[in-house]
Amino acid sequence: MRGQDAVREVAAELEQAGCPSPRVDAEWLVAHVLGGTRTDVYAGDRALDEPEVSRLRSLAARRRKREPLAYVLGEWGFRRLTLAVDPRVLIPRPETEILVERCLELLDGVQEPRVLDIGVGSGAIALAIVDERRDASVVATDSSPEALEVAAANRLRLGLDERVELRHGDLLAGAEGPFDLVVSNPPYIASEDVGRLQPEVLREPREALIGSGRHAEVAAAVMPALRSAGVLVLEVGDGQALEVAASLRELGYVEVGTTADLAGCERVVDGRKP
Numbered sequence: 001m002r003g004q005d006a007v008r009e010v011a012a013e014l015e016q017a018g019c020p021s022p023r024v025d026a027e028w029l030v031a032h033v034l035g036g037t038r039t040d041v042y043a044g045d046r047a048l049d050e051p052e053v054s055r056l057r058s059l060a061a062r063r064r065k066r067e068p069l070a071y072v073l074g075e076w077g078f079r080r081l082t083l084a085v086d087p088r089v090l091i092p093r094p095e096t097e098i099l100v101e102r103c104l105e106l107l108d109g110v111q112e113p114r115v116l117d118i119g120v121g122s123g124a125i126a127l128a129i130v131d132e133r134r135d136a137s138v139v140a141t142d143s144s145p146e147a148l149e150v151a152a153a154n155r156l157r158l159g160l161d162e163r164v165e166l167r168h169g170d171l172l173a174g175a176e177g178p179f180d181l182v183v184s185n186p187p188y189i190a191s192e193d194v195g196r197l198q199p200e201v202l203r204e205p206r207e208a209l210i211g212s213g214r215h216a217e218v219a220a221a222v223m224p225a226l227r228s229a230g231v232l233v234l235e236v237g238d239g240q241a242l243e244v245a246a247s248l249r250e251l252g253y254v255e256v257g258t259t260a261d262l263a264g265c266e267r268v269v270d271g272r273k274p
C-alpha cells in the first residue's frame with residue numbers, strides 16, 4: 001500500500017470514529033510506521049510492506065478508540081525535545097512551551113540558576129530548561145512514582161542526568177532552597193468540569209488534571225525556598241489568571257504579572273519574592 005493511500009484509508013476510519021483531526025493524525029501514524037516525517041509520506045511516497053501495514057492497523061485501531069495520538073506514537077515534541085510519553089504522564093501541551101519561554105526570560109542574566117519544578121510529569125519543563133540554559137540545574141518533584149519513572153527515562157535518553165534531580169513526594173518533597181526560580185504547572189481542572197473533557201483527555205492521569213486551589217498552595221509552600229528576588233512562575237487554566245495573581249499578591253509576592261498564550265488566553269502568572 002502506498003503511503004498516501006494509507007493516509008486516506010486511516011483518515012476515513014478516524015473520521016468515522018469521531019477523532020477531531022483525522023487527516024493530520026493519519027499522517028502522523030503513517031509517518032511513524034515509515035520512520036520519517038509527515039512531509040516524507042508525500043515526498044517519498046514509499047510503499048508500506050506487510051509488517052508495516054499490520055503495525056499501522058494496530059496503531060490506527062488504538063487511535064479509533066480515542067487513545068491520545070501522543071500515547072499511540074509513544075512520544076511527543078516539546079520545544080526542542082522529543083519526550084517519551086505514556087498513560088503514566090500528562091501529555092505536554094503547547095501552552096506549557098509559553099511557560100518555559102517565560103522562565104527563560106526571567107532567568108536571563110542569572111548565572112548558573114537553581115530551579116525547582118513542582119509536578120514534573122514527563123519532565124517537559126525541567127528538561128527543556130536545562131536543554132536551553134546549559135548552566136542551569138533543576139530539582140523536580142512529583143507525587144506520582146509512575147510519572148517519575150517516565151521523567152527519569154526521558155532524562156536518561158536526553159543525557160541530562162547530571163543536571164536534573166528527581167524527588168518523589170508532595171510539593172517540594174524536602175527539596176532545599178534557595179532557588180532562583182520555581183515553576184509549576186499544577187493540576188487545574190475543576191472536578192465539575194470533567195464531564196466536558198474530550199475522551200482523549202480522560203485517558204490522562206487524574207492526579208495530573210484535576211485540582212483546585214493548587215496554585216495558592218504551591219505559592220505559599222515555596223516562598224521560604226525562594227531566594228530574595230527569586231521568581232515563581234505558574235501555568236493557569238482558562239480564566240484563572242486574575243484570581244491566581246491576586247493570591248500571589250496576598251501571599252506577599254511583588255511584580256506580579258501575566259503572559260498570554262498563542263490563543264490570547266492569560267496562561268502564565270509570575271511574581272517575585274521581595
Ligand SMILES: C[S@@+](CC[C@H](N)C(=O)[O-])C[C@H]1O[C@@H](n2cnc3c(N)ncnc32)[C@H](O)[C@@H]1O
Binds near residue numbers: 090119121125
Ligand atoms: C498538569 S501535570 C504537569 C506535568 C508536566 N510538568 C507538564 O507540564 O507537562 C501535574 C503534575 O503534578 C503532579 N502532582 C499533583 N499533585 C502534586 C503534589 N501535591 N506534589 C507534587 N506533584 C504533584 C502530578 O502527578 C502531575 O505529574
